[in-house]
Amino acid sequence: MARRIALLGMPNTGKSTLFNRLTGASARTGNWPGLTVELSAAQLPLGSDLVELVDLPGIYDLHGMTEDEHVVRRFLERVSVDVLVVVLNAAQIDRQLPLLLQARALGLPMLAVLNMRDEAERFGVTIDVDRLGESLGFPVLAVSARRAEGMGRLRQAMAAALREARPVPLAELAERLAPEEVVQEEAEALLRVAVKAPHQLSDRMSERLDRILLHRIWGLPIFFLSLFLLFQFIFTLGAPLQDAVEWALGLLRDGLQATLADVLPAFGQGLLFEGIYDGLATVASFLPVIALFFIVMSAVEDSGYLARAAFLVDGFMARLGLDGRGFVLHLFGMGCNVPAVMGTRVMRSPGLRALTMLVLPFSLCAARLQVFLFFVAVLFAPNQAAIVLFSLYLLSLLAAMLTAWLFKRRYNVVEPVILELPPYRLPVPGTMFRTAGGEIAHFLRRATRFIVLGVVAIWLLTHLPWGVQPAGPESYAGRLGQMVAGVFAPLGFDPLLALALLFGFVAKEVVLGGLAVLYGVGEEGLGAAVQGHMDAVQAMSFMLFTLLYTPCVSTLAAIRAESRSWRLTFTSVLWSLSLAYTVSLAFYQTARWMGF
Structure with missing residues (x-):
């Protein structure tokens, strides 16, 4: 029977990034709360053991009533777990200790991982890791998953915990949890003993940027301009790369066709080259643009800006039965509708996911854009072309809004949306390319x-x-x-x-x-x-x-x-x-x- 380690933590702790660092898997990462909504699992070699590492949904409380918290409780009650690794955002340790203490009450072998230690240092938060571990009764490690710092020590600690692990049945999980006031008192005591932090965290760079980017008048225009420039960059750089791929595929096609000319009959050659080969070439020729799209969007997500875009439009989208995340996914759909639909995993409410999936196909994707650019160039005067294209983009947005308004009563939304605004971060190239690679592989399979x-x-x-x-x-x-x-x-x-x-x-x-x-x-x-x-x-x-x-x-x-x-x-x-x-x-x- 495979041994199992589960990752538990609040949203925005970098838990999914840590999961990817440890396993090399491609679980999607980002700055929205509740982003990891499926129980992603991957094989992780630890010493002589091959362990199943499970990335649980981000939650705030084991007592809570949200869908994420129900999923986590059901998993812990029904699935045998050898070691529980609780991931905390070191810069917000005062808010996150109560969940760690709730998890300790379960009686499972445990580790605590203080992630984002670089951000904690930037904010002036100092944590005595050894003293905190002594007080808790299990190991505590400080790491930075984004920068791949501390991964070796973490693997060693997980292997050591696994050697001593004895699975504990948790059928009566609720009975093990202490009252919230008791947990809060213990958390405050731990903070006094092991943590030194300023009275109020200050991130001057984020504050200065937010005064501009979240401005009630200029915030949305700046966002649209930024996206326009990003899309321009994607297609400007992607077009010659796409041409190069098509040229290479054409050379390969000519070579194969010449080789097989005397082997296959005409019908077989037509089916092979005009059918199968051209079908694969169609997919392959779009890979440069798709790769650039995911790399750029991964950078925007990692920077913390997309969470702010969702915040800017959330109020308006709520009137249509959607939320700010649906708006951002609609913009993602301008590259390709498939990854936009896949992105609805950020939503736990079935009604919200269903409504968003009905809306997203109206986003004017790159494939439709190619058709429109051809017809506009052939049949319309240059001074009419911009008007025609603008009207099509406008209609795509109006169709999405109409769909949301008509179907919002059928697909009731019961998900409370909590939008945290993480600090601005410089994107990490490794994370960007890993995300793009995983998404491309997923796209190709589909x-x-x-x-x-x-x-x-x-x-x-x-x-x-x-x-x-x-x-x-x-x-x-x-x-x-x-x-x-x-x-x-x-x-x-x-x-x-x-x-x-x-x-x-x-x-x-x-x-x-x-x-x-x-x-x-x-x-x-x-x-x-x-x-x-x-x-x-x-x-x-x-x-x-x-x-x-x-x-x-x-x-x-x-x-x-x-x-x-x-x-x-x-x-x-x-x-x-x-x-x-x-x-x-x-x-x-x-x-x-x-x-x-």
């Missing part, structure tokens, strides 16, 4: 199979039955286009545009490639083909529908996996389709009625 399957399906639809003209009226794709033509005709879409939208259900990146296949032209001839098949009104209707209609398969898979609800997944599909059809229909018919 997205690759769906995009590959989608591209293969498109190729088969356009090339079967045997002997028909690719994407011609006798192909399966042509027949399917005729079947749905009547549904989309009122929106101004011909059968080919309708088929491109069906392909876009797999991944919005497929829309332009699908049009190129359907029009029988290469990418260089797609612009002229589009100009010959539609005007500006049809293009705008097409973009409105693309913006609002059903999320891509990867996003739907993320919604299903994170919510564990087919009902919510189908609701997302039906609602977005209904809204897209209504908006496009109203726009197209009104524009034609007005003579455009």
